[in-house]
Amino acid sequence: MIYKKKIKSTIPTIVLIGKTGHGKSALGNFLLERNYFGVSSETESETHETKIGINKYKNIGVIDTPGLNDSKGRDQEHYENIIRFIRNKYITCFLLVINFKETKISYDLQEIIKIYCNIFDFDFFNNMGLVFTRAYEKNKKQFEKLKSIKKTVYRAYIKDIIEKFYNKKLDNILPCFFVDTDLDDIDENSLEEKDNIITWAKSFRKLNVEKLRIKKNLRIKYEKRETRTNYDVDIDGNYKIQKWDYYERYVYVDINDAKYYGSWSLYDYSRNRYKYRSDCIIF
Numbered sequence: 092m093i094y095k096k097k098i099k100s101t102i103p104t105i106v107l108i109g110k111t112g113h114g115k116s117a118l119g120n121f122l123l124e125r126n127y128f129g130v131s132s133e134t135e136s137e138t139h140e141t142k143i144g145i146n147k148y149k150n151i152g153v154i155d156t157p158g159l160n161d162s163k164g165r166d167q168e169h170y171e172n173i174i175r176f177i178r179n180k181y182i183t184c185f186l187l188v189i190n191f192k193e194t195k196i197s198y199d200l201q202e203i204i205k206i207y208c209n210i211f212d213f214d215f216f217n218n219m220g221l222v223f224t225r226a227y228e229k230n231k232k233q234f235e236k237l238k239s240i241k242k243t244v245y246r247a248y249i250k251d252i253i254e255k256f257y258n259k260k261l262d263n264i265l266p267c268f269f270v271d272t273d274l275d276d277i278d279e280n281s282l283e284e285k286d287n288i289i290t291w292a293k294s295f296r297k298l299n300v301e302k303l304r305i306k307k308n309l310r311i312k313y314e315k316r317e318t319r320t321n322y323d324v325d326i327d328g329n330y331k332i333q334k335w336d337y338y339e340r341y342v343y344v345d346i347n348d349a350k351y352y353g354s355w356s357l358y359d360y361s362r363n364r365y366k367y368r369s370d371c372i373i374f
C-alpha cells in the first residue's frame with residue numbers, strides 16, 4: 092500500500108470576515124480572479140460553509156467565511172466551523188469586509204467586531220486590514236474625500252473596540268483598502284487595490300491559529316464561579332447541631348461586559364453535633 096504524505100500548504104492565506112451581505116464572497120472571487128465562492132443576489136445570507144480558494148498565479152489563498160449575526164441563529168455553528176477549518180491552514184492575515192455605502196458604523200458591526208475579538212486572539216488583529224466594498228464614485232474628488240473620511244472614522248473606532256476588549260494597545264494602524272469587486276466591470280483603482288491587498292497579505296508570517304480553542308458560546312467572554320456559605324444551628328434536645336451549607340453559582344460575562352447569573356446550587360455541606368447541656372439537673 093502506498094501512503095501519500097499530506098504536505099501542508101504554505102501559500103499565504105487571507106481570511107475574510109464581516110457582516111452578512113457586505114461582500115466577503117464577492118471580494119474572495121475578486122482576489123481569486125474567478126467566480127468560485129457563491130455570492131448572494133438577495134438580502135438572505137448566502138455563505139454557510141467556510142471554504143478556501145487559491146489564486147495560483149498570484150500565489151495567494153483566500154478563505155471565505157459565513158457572516159456572523161446570522162438572522163437564522165446559526166452563529167455558533169458557523170463559528171465552530173470557521174475555527175475548525177482555519178486551524179490547520181497557513182493563515183497570515185484577516186480582512187474585515189465593510190460596505191462602503193454604509194453611512195455609519197452600525198451597532199451590528201460593533202457587535203460583530205467584539206465577537207471576533209472573543210473568538211480570535213489579540214495577535215491576529217495586528218495582521219488585520221479593512222476592505223471597503225462597493226467603493227466607487229463617479230466624481231473622483233468626492234471619492235477621495237469619502238475614502239479619507241472612512242479611513243479616519245472607521246480606523247479609530249474599530250481600533251478602540253479591539254483595544255478596549257483586550258485592554259491592550261495594537262501596533263497595527265488597520266490599513267484600509269477600497270474596491271469595487273464587480274468582476275464584469277473592473278476599474279483601475281480596484282485592480283491596484285487588489286495588488287496592494289495581496290502584497291500586504293504576503294508581508295506577514297503565519298499566525299498561530301492552531302492554538303485556537305472553541306468556546307461554548309461565542310458571545311460569552313469568560314465565566315467565573317462564585318461561592319457562599321450558609322451557617323445555621325439546630326437544637327435537638329441537649330444537642331446543638333451546627334450546619335454549614337456551601338453554595339456555588341456561575342457568573343457569565345458577555346462581550347459587552349454584561350453579567351448573567353446562574354442559580355445557586357448546593358455543592359457541599361457539613362454537620363457538627365455536640366452536647367451543650369448536661370442531662371442531670373443540680374439543685
Ligand SMILES: Nc1nc2c(ncn2[C@@H]2O[C@H](COP(=O)(O)OP(=O)(O)OP(=O)(O)O)[C@@H](O)[C@H]2O)c(=O)[nH]1
Nearest residue numbers: 111112113114115116117131136137138158225272
Ligand atoms: N457592485 C458591487 N456589488 C457588490 C460588491 N460587493 C458585494 N456586492 C454585492 O453584494 C451582494 C452580497 O455580496 P456577498 O459577497 O454575497 O456578501 P457576503 O458578505 O459573502 O454575505 P454572506 O455570505 O451572507 O455572509 C452580492 O449581490 C454582491 O454582488 C462590490 O464591491 N460591488
Ligand SMILES: [Mg+2]
Nearest residue numbers: 115116137138
Ligand atoms: Mg458570502
